[in-house]
Amino acid sequence: MSAFREDVLSGRVALVTGGATGIGKEIARTLGLHGARVFICSRKVDRLEKSTAELRAEGIDCAWHRCDVRDPDSVSAAVENLLGRGHGLDIVVNNAAGNFPAPISRISPKGFRTVVDIDLLGTYNVSKIAVDAWLRDNGGSIVNISAPFEGKGAALQSHVAAAKAAVDSLTRTCAVEWGRHGIRVNGIAPGHVADTEGVARFTAAAGASGPERIPLGRVGVARDIANSVLFLSTEAASYISGQVWTVDGASSVDQIGMAGRLADMEANWPERES
Numbered sequence: 001m002s003a004f005r006e007d008v009l010s011g012r013v014a015l016v017t018g019g020a021t022g023i024g025k026e027i028a029r030t031l032g033l034h035g036a037r038v039f040i041c042s043r044k045v046d047r048l049e050k051s052t053a054e055l056r057a058e059g060i061d062c063a064w065h066r067c068d069v070r071d072p073d074s075v076s077a078a079v080e081n082l083l084g085r086g087h088g089l090d091i092v093v094n095n096a097a098g099n100f101p102a103p104i105s106r107i108s109p110k111g112f113r114t115v116v117d118i119d120l121l122g123t124y125n126v127s128k129i130a131v132d133a134w135l136r137d138n139g140g141s142i143v144n145i146s147a148p149f150e151g152k153g154a155a156l157q158s159h160v161a162a163a164k165a166a167v168d169s170l171t172r173t174c175a176v177e178w179g180r181h182g183i184r185v186n187g188i189a190p191g192h193v194a195d196t197e198g199v200a201r202f203t204a205a206a207g208a209s210g211p212e213r214i215p216l217g218r219v220g221v222a223r224d225i226a227n228s229v230l231f232l233s234t235e236a237a238s239y240i241s242g243q244v245w246t247v248d249g250a251s252s253v254d255q256i257g258m259a260g261r262l263a264d265m266e267a268n269w270p271e272r273e274s
């Protein structure tokens with residue numbers, strides 16, 4: 001169920017990088033189910049074909065192009081393919097990312113660089129190429145998917161945390177530089193999202209953590225992230241730019257991690273006013 005009319009994005013075109021899997025696929029689905037033509041791109045053709053078929057079966061106008069976001073020529077070819085369809089481009093979602101959990105002592109320079117290249121350089125490549133090719137003259141919305149690591153250490157995720165913090169910085173600068181062209185640039189920073197490969201890999205390395213540590217009492221799902229991107233893609237967000245929103249059920253603001261114990265504490269609190 002959605003808070004938005006199902007045609008709220010009718011006539012719009014959305015490019016979702018990494019749109020064949022996980023959160024990106026749910027973003028593509030949600031934008032598509034609200035009327036947008038969606039175009040997904042990533043490296044593995046089998047996954048692109050399978051997800052495109054699934055989304056089309058749901059009535060979504062979906063196309064794909066193989067693309068490595070680290071390679072500007074590859075990104076340009078994808079954007080040319082998209083624009084060649086003659087419907088323009090309104091929404092860019094930089095969702096593609098690399099991730100593997102490891103302590104700093106076990107990450108090679110190549111592994112660290114790969115994540116920075118996909119997450120940060122990829123976001124820069126796709127944004128810049130989409131702006132030069134279309135958005136500068138037509139306006140639009142860019143949403144960068146990052147992660148809520150700002151101001152904190154992130155064990156086993158040094159490479160991802162560094163790259164995502166830089167993506168958040170890029171989000172703010174792009175919003176400032178491109179605002180005059182009618183381009184809004186925002187970020188969504190998801191907490192742990194259930195049923196994703198990223199969380200499965202992290203849980204395998206670091207163990208599971210349950211919903212009790214999350215103030216809202218449940219683990220996030222891909223739809224929570226997709227709905228946030230949907231909102232930012234509509235006219236309802238027409239004056240919002242340069243913001244990075246954390247979507248994590250308030251986990252990252254629970255400084256002392258007390259959320260899971262509060263119900264018991266309140267029930268057993270001594271019968272006097274403090």
Ligand code: NAP
Nearest residue numbers: 018021022023042043044068069095096097192193196198
């Ligand atoms: P995922 O399933 O691993 O998806 C990553 C996607 O990026 C895949 O479709 C992958 O496809 C694509 N990709 C990787 N390298 C690429 C490249 N060089 N060029 C183009 N595409 C590339 O990840 P997810 O868990 O859904 O996460 C989606 C986003 O949310 C990411 O930005 C992630 O950092 C962020 N996030 C996730 C969580 C979570 O709990 N899962 C939490 C915080 C933030 P190919 O391999 O086929 O290229």
